[in-house]
Amino acid sequence: MEKPFLTVVVPCYNEEEVLSESVAQLTNIIQKLVMSESISNKSQIMFVDDGSKDKTWELIQQYSESNEHVSGLKLSRNYGHQGALLAGLTEAHAYSDCVVSIDADLQDDVNAIIEFIEKYHEGYDVVYGVRDKRDTDTYFKRNSALAFYRIMSKLGVNMVPNHADYRLLSKRALTEFLRYKEENMFIRGIVPLLGFKSTKVFYNRNERFAGESKYPLKKMVLFAVDGITSFSVAPIRLLLVIGSVIFMIGVVMGIYAIAQKIIGAVVPGWTSLIVSLWLIGGIQLIGIGVLGEYIGKIFKQVKERPRFTIEENVFEMKCKENKINER
Known part of the structure; x- marks a missing residue:
């Protein structure tokens, strides 16, 4: 039986501080798997440079020349973590029997x-890497993450709690995954939709080896918004409910005002008026913002622009040199 060709996809953005250790640890794992005859000895670690501004790509090129298991993909600019991961998975698909995705920070x-x-x-076609505990996270990050999973669950989105983008996909699972053509690709939500046989592997998360997190609070919030609006119209339905409730309150207040006018008990005042204006105005702006989020996604989707652009592809070159046939 032919041994499977494994590609480990590693998105990178300004990772020069951690890259050498990432190469060392991942190469060690590949070699162990090759020695146990679990994978092909031609298997690759594909580092995807997501428009880094430091020496990340130069280091990837150096390691690809000195290490038979290391190759790389250079994107023309920064497309974000999910874009870089998608680019790596797309390129790995042609040659790989299975693909593992993992971040470069060694957490x-x-x-x-x-x-x-x-x-x-x-x-198993899908194997999820699931964190056994979140002790390395701050109190805020740990609880905000749990709140996000609860919200997604309430909205009917089938996600794996405490799972990020550390997973294995088989060839057929990856083929099916790449049929999804969303502009705003929320990978963690899409993979469970594939429906293939899956399982979980639990592990303890480490401290970041070096450098700074590429997911500050702002990016985490935007990521959560992308996830919610990519999979559910519940926010729009919530606006409808809020609007209906406010309308009913308005009807009641209108009847009350007319009654007060008839009995002559009207007292001029501005507090209730100002409060009402601020309340209604705020809700209207929120509503416009939520609708704008969905319309913005439609706007991006209908233009059908490329989701990434590859500038250099060392991975494909190495696969061809090693005579790995497209599968």
Whole structure:
């Protein structure tokens, strides 16, 4: 039986401080799997440079020349973490039997990849890396993440709690995944929709090896908004409910005002008027903002612009040199 060709996709943005350690640890895992005859000895670690401004791409090129298992993909500009991950998965699809995605910061335990491959050989098409605990997170990040998963669950989105983008996809799972053509690709929500046989591998998350987090609060909020609006129209329905409630309150207040006028008990005042104006005005602006979020997604989708542009592709070149056939 032919050993599976594994590609480990690693999105990178300004990761020069951690890249050498990432290469060392991931190469060690690949070599262990090759020695145990679990994967092909031609398997690759594909580092995807997402428009880095430091020496990340130069280092990737150096390692690709000195390390037979390292290759790279350079995007023409910064497309964001999900864009870089999508680019890597798309390019890996042609040559790989299975693909593992992992971040470059080494917070996800690379040793779990060995168990991923074991599960793959057992017949699983999707293997989720799930954090056993969140002790390394701040109080705010830990609780905001849990709140996000609860909200998504209430909205009917089937997500795996405490799972980020550390997972294995088989060839057929990846083929099906790439049929999804959303402009705003929320990968964590799409993978569970595939419906193939899946399982979980639990691991302990480490501290970031070096450098700074590429997901500050602002990006986390935007990511959550993308996830919610990509999978549910519940926010728009909520606006309808709020509008209906306010309309009913308005009817009641109108009847009350007319009654007060008839009995001559009207007392001029501005407090209720100002409060009403601010309340209604605020809700209207929120409503316009929510609708704008959906319309903006439609606007981006209908233009059908490329979701990423590749400037250099060392991965494909290495696969061809190693005579890896497209699969």
